[in-house]
Amino acid sequence: MTAAEWAAAQVSAVRDDPTARLALVKRTYHGPFGQAPRHLPYRRAAMSFMRWQLRRGVLEPPHGIRPGSPWWRAVNERLLRDGCEAVALSGHLPGPVSANTVNYWMSFADRPTARRWYRAHNASVVAAYLEHRELAEAENAAERFFMNVVLCRVLYAHALVAAPRLSLGWLRSLAPLLGDPRLGMTGIFLSLSRVLPDAYPLTGDVGSYVDRELEFSYMLDYGVILPRLQQLYEWSAQEFDAPELLGCIRDGSMTYAWPFEDRDVWHPRHSLTVRTVRRVLPARHPRRSTDGT
Numbered sequence: 001m002t003a004a005e006w007a008a009a010q011v012s013a014v015r016d017d018p019t020a021r022l023a024l025v026k027r028t029y030h031g032p033f034g035q036a037p038r039h040l041p042y043r044r045a046a047m048s049f050m051r052w053q054l055r056r057g058v059l060e061p062p063h064g065i066r067p068g069s070p071w072w073r074a075v076n077e078r079l080l081r082d083g084c085e086a087v088a089l090s091g092h093l094p095g096p097v098s099a100n101t102v103n104y105w106m107s108f109a110d111r112p113t114a115r116r117w118y119r120a121h122n123a124s125v126v127a128a129y130l131e132h133r134e135l136a137e138a139e140n141a142a143e144r145f146f147m148n149v150v151l152c153r154v155l156y157a158h159a160l161v162a163a164p165r166l167s168l169g170w171l172r173s174l175a176p177l178l179g180d181p182r183l184g185m186t187g188i189f190l191s192l193s194r195v196l197p198d199a200y201p202l203t204g205d206v207g208s209y210v211d212r213e214l215e216f217s218y219m220l221d222y223g224v225i226l227p228r229l230q231q232l233y234e235w236s237a238q239e240f241d242a243p244e245l246l247g248c249i250r251d252g253s254m255t256y257a258w259p260f261e262d263r264d265v266w267h268p269r270h271s272l273t274v275r276t277v278r279r280v281l282p283a284r285h286p287r288r289s290t291d292g293t
Contacts, residue, residue, distance in 0.1 A: 003088035004098040010084045011077050016061035018054050025050050028083040032091025042117045045181035055198045069200060071135040078128035101127050114180050118158035123240040125154060129256060130244050136257035142202035142209060148254035155236045156225050163235055166228060169281045206265055222268035223277030
């Protein structure tokens with residue numbers, strides 16, 4: 001049995017059991033032999049992301065009382081499969097690797113660092129987004145809006161660690177600490193329950209959710225992240241060797257399963273806080289902000 005076949009079998013076994021999916025993620029951070037103390041601290045961010053998906057019910061089986069989301073289930077399976085395959089390869093099952101994203105997980109397994117964890121995790125997320133765009137198009141408008149919010153949030157958290165100047169400008173010395181997936185502070189950026197309601201499917205229109213967004217989250221999304229979006233996606237496409245990611249943004253507006261003609265949704269409402277943040281933390285020119293420093 002190859003590593004890819006073993007990984008596929010692990011995922012198949014938990015496909016319709018959300019709690020078992022969570023347990024499988026836990027096991028991957030223990031490595032192939034049950035002892036991986038340098039990897040365990042990074043489990044914190046991964047588990048937070050998984051628990052949020054469980055609370056929303058997006059991972060529920062399609063035949064359940066409240067069926068889950070085909071798109072979220074597929075994205076989650078890609079993360080599980082890539083992580084499991086890296087564990088199998090580390091445990092000396094034969095290759096070859098099924099996708100380049102597995103190589104990023106192997107790099108993290110060999111030498112765990114915050115940047116390597118983000119690159120592995122987010123490369124798998126981006127690959128899943130690109131692979132399952134058709135499933136995304138079948139979701140309602142509110143869900144598709146938040147798919148874009150989730151993507152820009154995880155990309156930004158990665159940039160805090162790997163491209164501090166891009167992500168936080170003159171406050172770049174604070175960026176790696178704020179984004180470290182081993183620390184609780186990263187929850188400020190990855191705690192999606194602050195952004196997206198714990199319910200699936202969403203029943204309101206996009207405007208109603210934006211209006212209810214917490215002030216800090218609104219300031220972060222519209223004041224800090226959105227002015228850097230184009231640079232962030234360009235940097236991320238290079239970081240993951242995924243040029244197709246640039247098809248998810250156009251002229252600074254997110255376009256994953258979202259029409260460019262409806263880009264006004266990414267423009268902030270009148271907000272003194274957002275204007276102040278944009279003045280204090282201006283986005284830099286791409287040539288100065290994508291150098292990874």
